[in-house]
Structure formats: C-alpha cells, structure tokens
Amino acid sequence: MVSHFSSHQDHQECEMTRNQCGLVETCFEEGQYESGIAVLEQLRSENFKPPVSLVRQLLYIALYPPPPSLDHVEERDLNLASPSKGSPAKTKHQAPKVTFAPSVNASEAAQRLLLSFVRTNTPTSLFQALPQPRRSNELPFEGDDHDSVVAKESLCIKDAKHCWAILKEGFIPRIKISQPSLLLGKKKRGKLITVTEEYVEENRSNSVFAPVAEYAWLVLQWLVELFQRDESLTSGDGSVRHSSLLLLQIPPTRSGTGLRWEADAPLDIVFHCVSQGQPQRRQLGLELMALLIGVCLTAEFDFNMFLEQVTSRLHSASPEIVQTFMSGFHLSHSAQLFKLALCRKFLSDELGGRNPSSRRPKPQARAVRAARGVIPAREENLSSSSVNDPSASFSASKISMPPTGDIVHLLTGSNGRTSPAILIVKKELLFSYAYLQQIAERRDVEWQKIATDGRLENHVNSVFGGESYAQQDRDVIISLVRIWAMN
DSSP states (O other): OOOSOOOOTTOOOEEOOHHHHHHHHHHHHTTOHHHHHHHHHHHOBTTEEOOHHHHHHHHHHHHOOOOSSTTOOOTTSOOOOOTTSSOHHHHHHOOOOOOOOOOHHHHHHHHHHHHHHHTTSOHHHHHTTSOOTTOGGGSOOOOOOOOSHHHHHTHHHHTSSSTTGGGSTTSSOOBOOOOHHHHTTOOBTTBOOOOBOOOOOTTOTTSOOOSSOTTOHHHHHHHHHHHHHHHHHHOOSSSOOOOHHHHHTSOOOTTSOSOBOOOHHHHHHHHHHHTSSSHHHHHHHHHHHHHHHHHHTBTTBOHHHHHHHHHHHHHTSOHHHHHHHHTTOOSSHHHHHHHHHHHHHHHHHHHHTOOOTTOOOOTTOHHHHHHHOOSGGGSSSOOHHHHHOTTOOBOGGGSOOOOHHHHHHHHHOOSSOOOHHHHHHHHHHHHHHHHHHHHOSSOOHHHHHHHHSSHHHHHHHHHHTTOGGGHHHHHHHHHHHHHHHHO
C-alpha cells in the first residue's frame, strides 16, 4: 500500500489486473463488503488505478443510508424461522432473510478508502466513476456484468445529473427486507432480486430533503479533496487556478455552445454547509466555494450569472450566514477580487431596491443570459476540448478594480434603511479593497489620501456608529484604517 501523493500530473497508472479485481468483486458478490474493501485497500497503489465500477460501488456503499434507529436489525443478518413453529418441510424451504444491504461499518470503511484513494491516485482516474453531465457518449467502456447487488444498484450514480445529486438526502434508497418465504432458497451467489424503498421517514413526506445527507459529509469531503488535488495538478502555469474536472461537473448548455452557468446545485451545498453548527462543515463549504471561484473565472463560464446566483442567496440569508460566508474567502488575488465584485453587486442591489429575497435565477431563464450578451465573442465555438485543456484561457479580467470613489459611494450610500447584513457586506467591502490595494503594483492615489487625511475614518464612523450592534465592527475598522494610512 502506498499512502503518499502521486507527485506528477502525467504519472501513468496501469489498470488493475483481472485477478486483482476478481478478489474484490467476489467479496462484494457474497455481501462481504468490509472484506472486499479491506482487499481493495491492500491493492491501493499509485501505480494501479482502481476500476471505475469498483469506485462507483465504493461510492454507493459510502452513501448507503444507515438504519433509521440504532436498534434496527441489519438487513443482511440471517433470520432463520423458529424451529418451534411450522413443519420441518417448511423450515427447510425458508431461506435466510438476505438483501445484501451494506452495514454502517461497511459504509464507514468505504468512506475511509475513498479518501485514501484521492491521496494516492490521480483525480482523473477516480473522476470517471462520477456522473458525467450530458457526456454519456464519452464514458469509457466497462466490462462489468453487474453480477453483484451493489454493482447493479450503484448504476444510479452513473445516471445522476451531476456529482452533487448523489449527496442529496434520499438519493440512494434503503433495500427492503425480502420475506424469507419469497426467496425459497433459490439464491445464486450475490444474485438476488432486490426491492428498494423510498427514503421517507415518518412525518417527512412534505419536507424538503437536505442537499447533503447526514451520512454523506465524508463523501462531500472526498469530492472537495478530489477537485482540490486536480486544481493543484492542472494550474501550475501562473494563471488563475481552477479544477478542469470541477468545470466538467457544471452542465454545458443544451446546444453545446455558449458558456456554462448551471451552478445552483453546488451553491446550494455551499450555503447549506455554512449554515451548519460544526466548524468542519462550514469550512468544507468555504473550500468548495473557493473551487467554484476558480472555475467561474475561466473563459468557459458565465461569470455574471454566477455572481447573480451567489448574490441572490446572500440577500435571503441570515446575518450569521452572511458573516460566515463573507469572512471565509481565501486571501488570494482572485478570491478577493471575486469577493469585491460580490460586495459591489449586493450593495448596488440594495441601493437600487433590487433585492427581493425570493429572487433566485432558475435554469429555465435562458432569455436572461441571451439579453446580457456577456463576452459574445467567446460564446461561440466553445467545445469540451477547451475545458479539458489545462492551458485554457482565463478571464480574470471579468473583474476589474473599481476606483476609490465607487467604493466610497457604496460604503456611504443608503436607500433609507440599514441592516446587520448590509453593514457586514460594507465591512467586507472595505477589507477586500484594502487588501487588493496593498498587493497592487500601482495603488489608487485617492485611496491613500482618504486613509491618511481622516475622511475614510469619518465615513466609517458615520456608517457604523449609529447602530449599537455595529460598534465593535466600527472599532475594528477604524483601527485597521489607521494601519492602512501608515502603509
């Protein structure tokens, strides 16, 4: 077993041999998932990529819903009829109650192995097991005859709209317990007629399922690490870093031309993460957002639509979520440029009264995209080959540094009302602009003037001084303004 990262992007991985795959498949066919996972862990190597079908089965096992209660008997347990009831002839014909459903221990083992694979093998080899939006004709051939229950059931992952869909609560239903009398002992190895049940708990039929199931957080972590690894391997040319594999999980337009833009699903996950109480989950959402920012700055992505999608969520979010989200951006040029554009969009909407919380861009609103005409010269002749090319051109120029006067206007502007969320965004607007000015090759002279002559401090006092809940922020900002004035 090799536990260290593969060091080169062009490292060649060989296919696992048929005998190696057979060892794992035999265990899975018998329902011995933990044993099969242990064998696959021993076979893990940077020199051999795991078969697509086995990675997909690992994902299925990792995402299999746990029993609804702790005292639930595992479906895979044997449940022989009581010898005191029924005739010996009936008992003889009653087969064990078997559905080959993965246990909780098997799911946890599969999650650990997935995380190990992403640290050993190339992202591209693992990525093939994920859904491929609107590119089914380009999937590699698989020689899997789907003998095992899990191999057959895991095909739902292959058919999903995108990788975000498989994380959703209820995506994988639990396998029903078959009645022993229906099996009649006619079971071949690993071949059972399975029946799945809808994942609807009591009193939840009218509820909206979470974009990340409670048992799917480690699989989300696996996805984030997979795309982060791909980003680190494909963005070594000094341009804006991005994951080309993540870009492929944003569905292309139906026509096959034009810019990608359907990012609602990953953004739902981002905001679900930052609303969680656990710091690890909030951080996971912020890491996913950082990956999305890299993708939205590519020439193949509709930056304006993405900015609109994020802004609309901020308008309807609580101040706590706005604070968590806005303060979690990486201290990098591209991330802070995006954050600055986001703050400007949010505050411009507020000043113009264009911030109804119900506003959410929907995928069917294609007329909106056509009307904007963003970068029309680049909307034509785009192909999937440009997405796969790590040297694809970038459009970081989609975001420009505004003059200091624009920042002051947004900072001091008001439509007659204020709120904690608005003041949070104004605070973050100042932080991002000050950071970008600090690292800029040529600073805006006006910014330095208002920082040194006291005008910026007066603006801060005027904006933040009138609200009791903003006093602490005002004190922090004024302290920073005085530091900026010395730099």
